Amino acid sequence: MLTGRRVERDVLERLIEAVRGGQGRALVVRGDAGVGKTALLDYLADQTSRAECRLVRVAGVQSEMELAFAGLYQLCAPLLDRAEQLPVPQRDALRTAFGLVEGPPPDRFHIGLAVLSLLSAAGGDRPVVCLVDDEQWLDEGSAQVLGFIARRLLADPVGLVFGAREPGAELAGLPELQIDGLADDEARALLDSALTGPLDGRVRDLLVAEARGNPLALLELPRGMSPDELAGGFGLPGAMPLAGRIEDSFLRQLAVMPIATRQLMLLAAADPSGDPSLVWRAADLLDLPKDAGEPAVEAGLAEFGTHVRFRHPLLRSAIYRSAAQTEQRAVHAVLAEATDVVVDPDRRAWHRAQAAVGLDERIAVELEASAGRAQARGGLAAAAAFRERAALLTPDPGRRASRLLTAARAKRDAEAFAAAAQLLDAARAGPLTPLETAGAERLRGQIAGSLGQNRNAGQLLLGAARLFEPLSADLARETHLEALWEIAMWTGDREGLRRDAALAARAAPSAPEPSRAVDDLLDALALRFTEGFTAAVPAMSRALDSLLAMDIGSEAARHLLWSGARPAGCLLTMELSDMHAWQVLTARNVQLARDVGALVPLELGLHHRALFHIHQGELDTAARLLAENDLIRMMTGRLMGAVTGMLLAAWRGDETRAGELIQALTHEVSTRDTEVLVAYAMLAGAVLNNGLGRYELARDCARQAFELDVFGSEPLVVPELLEAASRTGDLGLAGVAVEWLSERASSAPTDWAVGMAARGRALLSEGDAAEAGYRESIECLVRAGFGAQVARAHLLYGEWLRRQNRRSDARVQLRTAYEKLTAMGAEGFAERARQELSAAGETARKRSVGTVTTLTAQEALIAQLARDGHTNLEIAGRLFLSARTVQYHLRKVFTKLGINSRRELRAALPPAVG
Known part of the structure; x- marks a missing residue:
């Protein structure tokens, strides 16, 4: 029985009841080491069994943090018999992640969807409760996937409960249950329940005070005390942290054990997989007796059954940390020898690395192979860890620097940007080849861009492009395009940096024949930022034609998907005021990103596609795309979907929502080096205030956006500026706007450009000229x-x-x-x-826009997909939800629309829009 914890038990009991009722629940139980998290998870496990729910239990292990999806495999192993029921893409992603089959590296979000589907299917037979103890020690891939799942449990009879000291960023925002120490009376009761003999009153009071209500301390500290100390006159050292005192108590209990027992415990602590066969094979290599574990079992310190388990993780860490480095290396060497190189080569390589004395090229090669296997399974964090360790063990300076650079790229791919920067600094100390040096500078720029340091990123990439010029024309031009993207698309023309970058690009080696789409785009942008819009129109048109002519399934198209070329191409359609090209290119970008399962490009593609639909006048379609975008943005943390949502709210005249989003985005911009977000925030302000008839505010917002001179945004900004300026009598500003529109219409006479220029002239004209302008x-x-x-x-x-x-x-x-x-x-x-x-x-009279608007954006999206013939499984895969959650949303849609089946959706919803 738990002592106290009534409030905590009520929370856990309500969670089980919700799961039994078919509702998904996630909870983070957080608190200091020893405060009782595991005891509460044990209580929840007991209640789960009593409620006849299925229990799945996982524990993070510190030494397994570098093994790809180690924690996730613990969770899924009992459920893998259901993997055959998963859709083929999900099944393949999961099996590849676990190394059961070979295939292309799966995206971690697709792995997450597979696990979510697996848990949902298992919950269909019997509600499932998953307990994840010591979440802070999960490998990064597992933590990311479980955080993904926890945010998507809605109509699935699945509970996911984490125990953690300090939860990782993957669990941010989830419901939490904070566990604090016991009250003094409860602490005394727990202490008394653990005692087997008399305890001096002064010692009791001192133990209660020093333990500060920590249950583990109350139970373990007396076990490390002698009878004399328990009888009185004992004082605990005040300088040692509580966790250290508990570890010290564990070690004092272990110190009286036979040497063979202590050696066995160190073996078990050094390999936390819990595999008893591995521990006993290693024990045989050390000639330890078969009964070496019995004293530890009798003392309750460990179990050697189907798994090796310690009484508490602090005991494991105490045993391992108390050993000298020579002892640690020795046990790792024995464990490596006992590990089957065929069955578990990665664990063997890791133990060999831990056992290494000095530098060792053979082990480095093994670790590189492990990194390759981890990367093939989608374990980016694990691959990065193996590559980093391989580099540190490499004796040859040049090869060491090269491996450090590769490790830095792997850390960047795993989104561990600070660690990537540290490894990159070590790699740049060299020696690197000239090509590697240029690659290192390019990586520096890419990391800076990922951190929102766009101005610095552009300058770093420009420097890298110049280093590439005598080495590789293709790489030089690709990097010049990246530099222009960071400077021109994100930061505007601050301090002439855009022009400098464009001049450097024009001086770069010429593109080979036939040129690539990336080459045509680079030439067009470089000309645009040096010679102006009119001079660059032919080159920009050629670049746009090159992008539109690409085979969407080609490798070149997939490569461009991850570069700045794709979003830059969308902005090019806006710059040229080409509505048809905007429609085609945004649709292709979204489709390509879906086909390859690339979430970051899909998020950006949905942003541009929704922006297109807003200006086509299809706000509900844009809202549905943004609902999908929001599901992805929760995972990627990117901002462009929020930008489009802000513009959508402005077009709808939703002053409250638009104001909230503008304020939030403006705050976010203060932490980043970017101006494009400011420009779009001001554009949204101009649209909102023009719609509400507040023309002075609209003029000020539009003027600020116009002065930022952000590429691609001005064809949307200038009409707002002109309308607001003409309404406020600011004829000078209005004249500037009309001149701008007229130049565009003359140089690139699309219907969009000519129509907006005609309207601009009409606003500043009278009589027949005004009327003709409006009609045109x-x-x-x-x-x-x-x-x-x-x-x-x-x-x-x-x-x-x-x-x-x-x-x-x-x-x-x-x-x-x-x-x-x-x-x-x-x-x-x-x-x-x-x-x-x-x-x-x-x-x-004021009119409603229709019944469909009673649906949330996510419900409308699901309803549209169902109307178009997609199954629940297909919708779930597209939106990263479980099929059960899709069905839950459809039931709500039917109720709101007053219909009873999917067949009736066609009549109840507006026609589909591309």
């Missing part, structure tokens, strides 16, 4: 498919007609604008149209 604008924008701006052109035309006292003509335009804007869900602009229509003599 509407005709061009309709041909372009620019639905959102078509509606606003009707609104502006109607407002102008009303001011000319042509009330009948005004009502026609304003009624069209009101209907289009209402159907879009652009409530701010629709209300502006309604008020103008009322002023023109026609009453228009």
